[in-house]
Amino acid sequence: MNAVSQPVAHTAAGAVRGEVDPRTGVRTWRGVPFGASTAITGRFRAPQPVDPWKGELDATRFGAPAMQGTFGLRGTVLGSEDCLNLDIVRPDTDDVLPVVVCLHGGTFVTGASHDKVLQGHHLTKATDIVYVSVNFRLGVLGYLDVRSLGDDCVANPAIHDQILALAWIKDNIAAFGGDPEQVTIMGESAGGAAVMHLMCAPGARGLFHRAIAQSPPPASVHSRIQATMWVRALTSRVGLPSTATLDDLRAMPAEDLVRAGQSMMINSKELLQFNTSFMPTIDSATLAEHPIDTFNQGKQAPVPMIVGTNSDEASFAKALYQTAGQRLRAARRALDVFDPDNAGDVIEAYGDVGQRGDFAALMGDAVFWAPTVIVATAHRMVAPTYMYRFAYASAAMRMLGLGAMHAADLVAVYGDPYATKAAKFDRFGSKETFEKVSELMQHHWGTFFHTGAPGEDWPVYGFRRDDRPGRATAVFDTGMHVEHDPKAEHRTAWESFDMREWGVNRVDFWD
Structure with a gap:
């Protein structure tokens, strides 16, 4: 060659x-x-x-x-x-x-x-x-x-x-x-x-x-x-x-x-x-x-693993239902189909899921964040594990109420701000902050590609010790900072919820 x-x-x-x-x-x-x-x-x-x-x-x-x-x-x-x-x-x-x-x-x-x-x-x-x-x-x-x-x-x-x-x-x-x-x-x-x-x-x-x-x-x-x-x-x-x-x-x-x-x-x-x-x-x-x-x-x-989610994965769900009652019933149906015994505790941890923001947060966490935390918690027992949350969103995306929605991290990792359909909302905004976030993520991803670990300022998703807290999570927003055990109350609620078997309360499914 x-x-x-x-x-x-x-x-x-x-x-x-x-x-x-x-x-x-x-x-x-x-x-x-x-x-x-x-x-x-x-x-x-x-x-x-x-x-x-x-x-x-x-x-x-x-x-x-x-x-x-x-x-x-x-x-x-x-x-x-x-x-x-x-x-x-x-x-x-x-x-x-x-x-x-x-x-x-x-x-x-x-x-x-x-x-x-x-x-x-x-x-x-x-x-x-x-x-x-x-x-x-x-x-x-x-x-x-x-x-x-x-x-x-x-x-x-x-x-x-x-x-x-x-x-x-x-x-x-x-x-x-x-x-x-x-x-x-x-x-x-x-x-x-x-x-x-x-x-x-x-x-x-x-x-x-x-x-x-x-x-x-x-x-x-x-x-x-x-x-x-x-x-x-x-x-x-x-x-x-x-x-x-x-x-x-x-x-x-x-x-x-x-x-x-x-x-x-x-x-x-x-x-x-x-x-x-x-x-x-x-x-x-x-x-x-x-x-x-x-x-x-x-x-x-x-093997070493980087894993994470975005802050507003399911922000589109804010528009799914017209009333608070509809959203509350939809949340209950969605969780009951997995674990009706513990669905109520999860919903209670999110406050008023009849409100659009809380409902969208619950739906996004149910699909992405909660099971990802379960997997990361287990994987840290066998290999270095690095957890992140992508929270960067342009002014336009925040104004639209979409925030760091699903797939928003791709443009930052790949370094191409105009490569997705959502990018049309950002064409007239400043790219300075985006470029900073993209450079940070490419640095950490690139270091991981070459060494099996991200940059030194991103600690492992480890266990709590006397000298340091556990579950370190790199947060990428306008820059990068580390939080320990973010959303701990939500994590605790999901720990008792069994999401492995869909349809446990669906009589029509088992007939």
């Missing part, structure tokens, strides 16, 4: 020719295949390695993302079942560098390796890494366990795809100047959950050495009976009888399955009770038990 305008790297399957990006000056290889097509006979099955090719593969264009709906009125479907490809970015040097593997978010149903905010050019240059962003199956094709229709499938195709990608990286990343013994997996939202799933998956053990989970929903896991419920809903929506088989689903156009899956999400009221159509399912191969149980038992990968 030479520092030329069209760098060539030699993988086990063949040569790939990339380019030096004329705008950012980094080397890029796009759409590099790591797995064979998952269409037709590959649908719902474990992925297979990519077949070798002859000559140089043109890797200057992004590959197809996973097939997914657009949630528009026309029912447009994007992507392909031939989606197992990845993008690689690195500085235009020949240095051997640590590797960072990005798993995109998108509620397990949307997203791509080349989402604008995740392309990684600025982050790569700021932290001196080899950056890899991965495509994997989504939604009905990646995150729905169809074993209730037959045994010739795997419960979690997406997790299998991610493990295959990590194995490919281990075998091939040296050709791009990456160090296969210094691999950090990193993701936000559903991508952050994917990081935790891989920490639990036996097949991923040894394929990575550090982990960063930003705003993960660790409790977002289907039980097998829950998955069966959604499979029945899917077959009904596509017009198949109750006796439908895997062969019937494989015979259908993938676009029809994706549209039906999108319809299930849009038209079902289950989302308001944290029962989304598509999530990984507990199985014997990838997730032997609920991730929270795996972490509590210390069975996860014992």
Whole structure:
């Protein structure tokens, strides 16, 4: 590999020719295949390695993302079942560098390796890494366990795809100047959950050495009976009888399955009770038990981890209901479906959840912060753990009442303030404070990529001792400061709440 305008790297399957990006000056290889097509006979099955090719593969264009709906009125479907490809970015040097593997978010149903905010050019240059962003199956094709229709499938195709990608990286990343013994997996939202799933998956053990989970929903896991419920809903929506088989689903156009899956999400009221159509399912191969149980038992990968959430994850929930009574009833329904015995104590800890702000705080904590604290508390027993809270929000976002909403941390970590849809609200504001926060986060993330620990002024999420308090949390706002055991009253209330089994009080679910 030479520092030329069209760098060539030699993988086990063949040569790939990339380019030096004329705008950012980094080397890029796009759409590099790591797995064979998952269409037709590959649908719902474990992925297979990519077949070798002859000559140089043109890797200057992004590959197809996973097939997914657009949630528009026309029912447009994007992507392909031939989606197992990845993008690689690195500085235009020949240095051997640590590797960072990005798993995109998108509620397990949307997203791509080349989402604008995740392309990684600025982050790569700021932290001196080899950056890899991965495509994997989504939604009905990646995150729905169809074993209730037959045994010739795997419960979690997406997790299998991610493990295959990590194995490919281990075998091939040296050709791009990456160090296969210094691999950090990193993701936000559903991508952050994917990081935790891989920490639990036996097949991923040894394929990575550090982990960063930003705003993960660790409790977002289907039980097998829950998955069966959604499979029945899917077959009904596509017009198949109750006796439908895997062969019937494989015979259908993938676009029809994706549209039906999108319809299930849009038209079902289950989302308001944290029962989304598509999530990984507990199985014997990838997730032997609920991730929270795996972490509590210390069975996860014992690697250093950065984990955290944003201050206003669910600020959009302020607009969901018109009255205080509706919000209070909605909060109770959402928590009762997990643990009706302890739901009241959690609600009481948040004060008046009939008020919009308290209701939104409860909903955001239920999905993101509370289970993340549980996981961090357990992980600190087996490996260094670093907790953070992202609290920075521009004047415009604060004025709109959105604050540091879900995904707001991405632009700071990736160093591109205009890369998300929310950025249009900030185009006319000052960028000085944002640049300071972004520089701080890239410093700590970059130090972690290289050493397995953030900067020295960010202490571990440790235990209380006579000489110091515990649960140190780095707070990124207009700068960075450390708080110890923030929101302790809320944390204590959640400690008795069991969020591992959805539907315990749903009679219709168990019938």
